[in-house]
Amino acid sequence: MAEIQYRLEQKRNIVGEFPGPKSKELTERRNAVVAAGVASGVPVYAADLDGGIIVDVDGNSFIDLAAGIAVTGVGGSAPAVVEGIKEQADYFTHSCFMVTPYEGYVRVAELLNELTPGGHEKRTVLFNSGAEAVENAVKVARLATGRDAVVAFDHAYHGRTNLTMGLTSKSMPYKANFGPFAPEIYRVPMSYPFREENPDITGAEAAQRAITAIEKQIGSDSVGAILLEPIQGEGGFIVPAEGFMPALAAWAREKGIVFIADEVQSGFCRTGAWFASEHESVVPDIVATAKGIAGGMPLSAVTGRAELMDAVHAGGLGGTYGGNPVACAAAIGAIQTMKDYDLPARARRIETQVMDRLRPLAEQTEIIGDLRGRGAMLAIELVKPGGKEPNPEATKAIAAQCQAEGVIILTCGTYGNVVRLLPPLVIGDELLGDGLDVLEAAIRAQA
Structure with a gap:
């Protein structure tokens, strides 16, 4: 393993008043x-x-101890990220992948298909933010299944766009007075071990509680996607009881429901694995990523089973800046840094x-x-x-x-x-x- 080299002295030092x-x-x-x-x-x-x-x-x-909210896992000026940005910017900063594509986008997709959980055939599409990734993951699931309902969880946070505000649980400051929100979003109980009324409830039992709520409120035949953070972020870094996520994923697979893991905050080595889903050997159908992906540059991704991702018609996914070439160069450098260290x-x-x-x-x-x-x-x-x-x-x-x-x-x-x-x-x-x-x-x- 390579030894980490620092450019700045790694020492706390307050030289004057706060703030200065x-x-x-x-x-x-x-x-x-x-x-x-x-x-x-x-x-x-x-x-x-x-x-x-x-x-x-x-x-x-x-x-x-914040890392830009889990973004700068490789540091705020990692050499491989900085060099990748400089080298790419010397040639071009943008051409739009939907107009004249470029290799960097393809290389990031190759890396994500390799690194995300599961050995199945995958496809990846790149965007700019975590909310954009989550929103497009839901789009894919709805189109591929022909079902509209999306299940989210208590204490969840998924973003600030209209759809992702609707998926987010907490009102203030994220949702208050910003509605109305997108329809066909349903919320069910999360496994929150510290605050369970029954402290002895197992992960499997908590999952069954959620499944029962889904079946009563919606019916499994109407659900296109279940969206879950393997470790909830803004909701309080809630780690569900062991067995909760695997049980939900297994039930979703049985019912033809797309299981989406929102790994925006928990991905890219943050939890001690490349992705938090791996701690319980869960293989999501779709993984939404962002934050730590590119060492601070705006980039996000949706990576999923090939048959789901390829179900979308040509032109149905994309965006002007999605997979920007400079951001892709940064991601390649960041992922290499994660491997090297x-x-x-x-x-x-x-x-x-x-x-x-x-x-x-x-x-x-x-x-x-x-x-x-x-x-x-x-x-x-x-x-x-x-x-x-x-x-x-x-x-x-x-x-x-x-x-x-x-x-x-x-x-x-x-x-x-x-x-x-x-x-x-x-x-x-x-x-x-x-x-x-x-x-x-x-x-x-x-x-």
């Missing part, structure tokens, strides 16, 4: 020109990224380091209700002492204290009470350890 004067000036400029509906979690402006470090415009160095193994090592630190802390404090996740997609669910009542106030305070001390973390969850850890997969052990020191102190301050 240049970031404050940029905030004033931003407020005058950028729509208020665009929110940012950290009040500083990035100037340089490398490995596990973000340097802001005032020269402060922050430990990055064995980033699935690196994600598993991150999980061990983080959980070894957080488990004793959970035993010592009543504020941590649950620790969960896989690989470098990990969550801390915070509760009020003495029960399971969500504690979003403490969650916000912990994030703010970490940021002020030079560690960038994200929050999420249906109840706003989950700290999520998404470090770049190339972060060093020492730097990660320093970030965990700061996080631990912030949690203890709220305990």
Whole structure:
């Protein structure tokens, strides 16, 4: 395995006030020109990224435990990604694959067909965002099956387009006052082990609960697709009980329903496997990917069984910028980096380091209700002492204290009470350890 080389010093360093004067000036400029509906979690402006470090415009160095929401798994300026972008941009930045195609698009499709779960014949189509990938996966499933109904789950997040808002569970801030939404979307219970009324319910039993709801509400003959995040993202990094996903996938196959895995956040080595579906040997009919695919460039994909993907008529899939040549070059470089550094193994090592630190802390404090996740997609669910009542106030305070001390973390969850850890997969052990020191102190301050 290749040794990771860093361009920036991998060290946290806050040199002045937080936020600094240049970031404050940029905030004033931003407020005058950028729509208020665009929110940012950290009040500083990035100037340089490398490995596990973000340097802001005032020269402060922050430990990055967010990776651009699971995008920069290979780092914010991975050499193979940067070189691929530069080389492609020297020749052309766009021609539209639907007008004059190019090899980069074909090569990314080859890689995805090889890497996604299952040895069956596959086809891939490229887009720009995770929401676009999910929306097109649903289009394919509906056309291929001739059925309109789509099943999604409690706590799900699938995007901000009209269809994907409808598929998303949480109203604020994603859906409130943006309707009406696309029809024929049905929601059924998710397996959420920490918050199950019956703590002894198995994954198979939770799947049967969902299946019963589907059969009662819709009827299996009307369902074109079941859409599931193998590990839910914005909903709180919820890992369903073992057996939940395999049971749903098996039932869908029996009923002729397309099983779509939304691997937008969980894909590309993030969970310690190339794709989170692999942890329970589930082979989806269609996989939607984005985020970590291209080291920060806008690219997404739908990869599925050849007979499903090829059922769509010519011209039925595509988009002007889908599979942009520069983004494809970045993806080729990012995937090569994942292979060179064995980033699935690196994600598993991150999980061990983080959980070894957080488990004793959970035993010592009543504020941590649950620790969960896989690989470098990990969550801390915070509760009020003495029960399971969500504690979003403490969650916000912990994030703010970490940021002020030079560690960038994200929050999420249906109840706003989950700290999520998404470090770049190339972060060093020492730097990660320093970030965990700061996080631990912030949690203890709220305990």
